[in-house]
Amino acid sequence: MLKQKLGWYRYKLLKFISLIKFRKSNYADVLIGFKNKYEGQRCFIIGNGPSLNVNDLEKLKNEITFGFNRIYYIFNKTDWRPTFYCSEDLKIIQNSVKEINDLDIKDKFIPLIIKEDYGINIDSAIYFNQRYKPEKQIVPSFSENIVKKIDCGSTVTYTAIQIAAYMGFKEIYLIGVDHSFARYINEKGEIVEDKNLKDYFCEEYNKDKEKLDIPTTVVSTLAYQKAEEYSRQHGFRIYNATRGGKLEVFERVDFDKLFD
Numbered sequence: 001m002l003k004q005k006l007g008w009y010r011y012k013l014l015k016f017i018s019l020i021k022f023r024k025s026n027y028a029d030v031l032i033g034f035k036n037k038y039e040g041q042r043c044f045i046i047g048n049g050p051s052l053n054v055n056d057l058e059k060l061k062n063e064i065t066f067g068f069n070r071i072y073y074i075f076n077k078t079d080w081r082p083t084f085y086c087s088e089d090l091k092i093i094q095n096s097v098k099e100i101n102d103l104d105i106k107d108k109f110i111p112l113i114i115k116e117d118y119g120i121n122i123d124s125a126i127y128f129n130q131r132y133k134p135e136k137q138i139v140p141s142f143s144e145n146i147v148k149k150i151d152c153g154s155t156v157t158y159t160a161i162q163i164a165a166y167m168g169f170k171e172i173y174l175i176g177v178d179h180s181f182a183r184y185i186n187e188k189g190e191i192v193e194d195k196n197l198k199d200y201f202c203e204e205y206n207k208d209k210e211k212l213d214i215p216t217t218v219v220s221t222l223a224y225q226k227a228e229e230y231s232r233q234h235g236f237r238i239y240n241a242t243r244g245g246k247l248e249v250f251e252r253v254d255f256d257k258l259f260d
Helices: 002-024 027-032 054-058 071-077 090-095 097-101 112-116 156-167 217-233
Strands: 042-046 064-068 084-086 107-111 125-128 171-175 183-185 191-193 237-240
Touching (some): 090 097, 156 171, 156 217
Antiparallel strands (some): 183 191
8 A cells, every 4th residue: 555655655656757847848839739730630640560561651642641759661662751750669769869850750659758858959859748647546547638638648649649630630541550559568568579560560660679669469459448438529520441451449440441
């Protein structure tokens, strides 16, 4: 019981410190400018799963899109570039600072903790206050106001969904979100390996995988379920246009038919 109380108080303290740091910055003012900026429009959130392919990205050149982490490994095969970039994985950011800074993308959404606690500066960054759920809370919250905080759902896709909702998008489509990994942590906290699965769209993507965090798909599934529930209650929809994969939380749609 004492340990649980100490964990709760530590969580509250970290949350308070993070909020104070964010309010002292001017990043909140930047985020306010995105409120309902794209009201009623559609956007595409691009995962980095093995199903992601160049032909699909070519169709998205005139669409508003979100790209993540090491999406730049596919840039040599396509002229497509994401409208927005997001990364919240500390280890990926630490190992890819130069590559992220070299991206010619105007708006890069990065947790403020990356700069304040780890001293990493990202060019064109829009820093946000990321809220980590307390240990006793299983399902993450869904942020209604990203100016105050964006909730962590163990996947950057969840972060992008919250940003897109704040921006006012009526339809949010996911592609390349396979929701499966060759190595992941299951509901029992065990590391599971399936060598028949691929993690990403290219082998180079996680060549340093021994240094990276192992995905916890059970937590990200709960986050997706929360996003689906929230979207239906608040008048927008999230669709899964991924070719295959294991994500069945959102209604599936045929990617190709979106451009008929």
